[in-house]
Amino acid sequence: MSMLKSERVKELISKEDIKRRVEELGKEITRKYEKLDEPLVLVGVLKGSIIFLADLCRAIDLPLEIEMMGVSSYGEATVSSGVVRITQDLVRPIENKHILIIEDIFETGLTLKYLMDNLRARGPKSVGVCTLLRKPLRNKIEIPVDFVGFDIPDDFVVGYGLDIAERLRNLPMIGIYEPG
Numbered sequence: 001m002s003m004l005k006s007e008r009v010k011e012l013i014s015k016e017d018i019k020r021r022v023e024e025l026g027k028e029i030t031r032k033y034e035k036l037d038e039p040l041v042l043v044g045v046l047k048g049s050i051i052f053l054a055d056l057c058r059a060i061d062l063p064l065e066i067e068m069m070g071v072s073s074y075g076e077a078t079v080s081s082g083v084v085r086i087t088q089d090l091v092r093p094i095e096n097k098h099i100l101i102i103e104d105i106f107e108t109g110l111t112l113k114y115l116m117d118n119l120r121a122r123g124p125k126s127v128g129v130c131t132l133l134r135k136p137l138r139n140k141i142e143i144p145v146d147f148v149g150f151d152i153p154d155d156f157v158v159g160y161g162l163d164i165a166e167r168l169r170n171l172p173m174i175g176i177y178e179p180g
């Protein structure tokens with residue numbers, strides 16, 4: 001079991017629904033970038049996006065490169081602190097490349113805003129955003145997101161890469177966390 005005995009996770013999005021939507025997103029991304037005559041660079045945001053990225057990249061039928069970047073805005077808490085920190089920078093330049101940020105969730109938007117500003121300053125040809133989840137009720141900053149997997153209610157969710165204090169990333173579904 002992935003959970004501790006005292007806690008519960010109520011299923012919000014099933015494993016099958018995630019699979020279906022990720023396939024669709026892969027097709028949408030393929031369509032949008034198919035005219036590119038160069039590889040698209042997926043920039044996965046550590047660590048929450050790793051499971052999504054692993055599935056999504058195989059649903060995209062294009063020449064791709066994959067890079068990872070680590071940012072942290074939460075610490076161990078379940079509310080965004082608003083302070084974004086780079087915990088691991090890209091190891092290669094993205095100048096003159098088309099990049100697509102792959103994020104697990106867009107809550108307030110502080111993390112994405114920080115990332116987009118930071119990456120834009122490095123001179124890429126374009127910066128797109130694909131987020132698996134979005135919580136529209138909590139969005140503080142308007143960010144044009146090119147691809148969204150699911151809009152979800154204002155609950156704390158875990159699974160499929162999303163964690164609570166580093167745990168439950170390995171749940172195959174996405175669920176609402178109910179502390180015991």
Ligand code: IMP
Nearest residue numbers: 080106107108109110111156157162163
């Ligand atoms: P934002 O900066 O408020 O948009 O928060 C984005 C980051 O907070 C994401 O990259 C996640 O790591 C984390 N986060 C936000 N909401 C949740 C949630 O419901 N479950 C797990 N992590 C979350």
Ligand code: MG
Nearest residue numbers: 048074162163
């Ligand atoms: Mg997290």
